[in-house]
Amino acid sequence: VTVPPLHALDAVAIAGEVRTGARSALSVVDATLDRIARLDPRLNCFTAILADRARATAARIDARIAAGHDAGPLAGVPFAVKNLFDIAGVTTIAGSAILADAAPATRDAFAVARLEATGAILVGALNMDEFAYGFSTENAHWGATRNPHDPGRIAGGSSGGSAAAVTAGLVPLALGTDTNGSVRVPAALCGIFGLKPSFGRLSRSGAFPFVDSLDHIGLFARSVRDLAIAYDAIQGRDDSDPHQADRPPEPTLSALDPFLDGLRVGVLGGWFARFAAAEVIAAVDRVAAMLGSIGTVTLEGSEAARAAVFCITAAEGGARHLPMLRSRAADFDPATRSRLIAGAMLPAAIVAKACDIRRDYRREVDALFETVDVLLAPATPFTAPSLGESTIAHGDETLAVRASLGIYTQPISFVGLPVVVVPVHSAGGMPAGVQIIAPRWREDRAIGIAAALARAAIADAPVADATRLEIAA
């Protein structure tokens, strides 16, 4: 019998082995740290590795198991977080150089604490675009994170370190955030599962903010059951987050075997097909065919919605960072600085109009969900571009890579819908991601459909081939 290596196991499988004593949590942590040491110099996912903390946590879990106690559903599972999440004793840098001088956080972010309460073990903090304002994780201060499937390509962003770490099998689970697509874009470009829940579902306490009216906590995994179990773990009311909706937890782990007969699946056309590369359209078509789609549907306001969220993001982000821009402008990543300042200068009348567009677009989306149960759309217009690539051709048009990567994710998060990105791999090519978009608060539906697609082998998230990632000693 061939025993799969640790990095090939998903979180549920690792926890199963730890809980039954087949592996110790400490051995899992040591193997994880070893793999990070071997592969991360090439990938540049991690900005902090918490070896001492991880080993201490693992020792406590092993002691609980030895004493016959339940160590939790994620016992011994290593995970890592985008470096905008607070970690007690570690400075929260949010991808910046400016915050590197700040005092360390005094407590863990809510989501970090919830994951550790289920037995998971935090092993490190992960690279991102500065202040989460980007889609490529080509960070001027901390370097670019590379795509594990092809290190010459970007991992996507802004949660690029999170996506790449899971793709390379460095950890089975990672936390990210998504304001305009920062979970969904890197999940798609790296070829793994990503979840952006409904706006207001999860507590954002202890996560460095970007745009208050758009920020979401999200998750990355290589299996849908991992997404579900980790998402269920971080649900729950947190009175310290005024933005969180007052809803009870709605677990999803029991939704992994949905009844698909009669499900009305619409494929978003119009804006969501414009600019899409052939391989991306092919991925959507494969998913739509398996689900028995009823055909193409449109949201007429999508282009305006994308423009409106672009303006709101720039304006809110610019306003948030204005004090630091006034005092330390030269210490920002130049690309981030220019866009934040431009946003801060945007006339208020434009922002007010953008808010009106958001209200009307939400009505249009709600009306569409009277006729369909779920929507499909590409996550990105193209697969992972090369590092440093600034433009990409689409027919006779030239698209700016950084600005275009989020054109299909931005309208969806603008109105706070839950989305699972499912990865679709094709022979010889880079993976493409498809957004499974559900009505507000119906994360269970998106997760269930993702599970069905994985069972049908339409969606899968293989660990990247490590042989091309090791740097010779």
Next chain:
Amino acid sequence: MTMLSDADLAAFVTTSAIVLGLRLDDAALAAVTDAMRGVLGQAALVLDCPPASTTP
């Protein structure tokens, strides 16, 4: 409609920087002006939308 020239845009950015209390050198001002052109491109789409519904 009055068209925004490159000089108008540069003047707007320079004046706004003063209003916001930002100290930027010429290179940074030029970069912000470029970024502003992109933001205003999206802002034009926003402004061109029909009036929003009057029902909140």
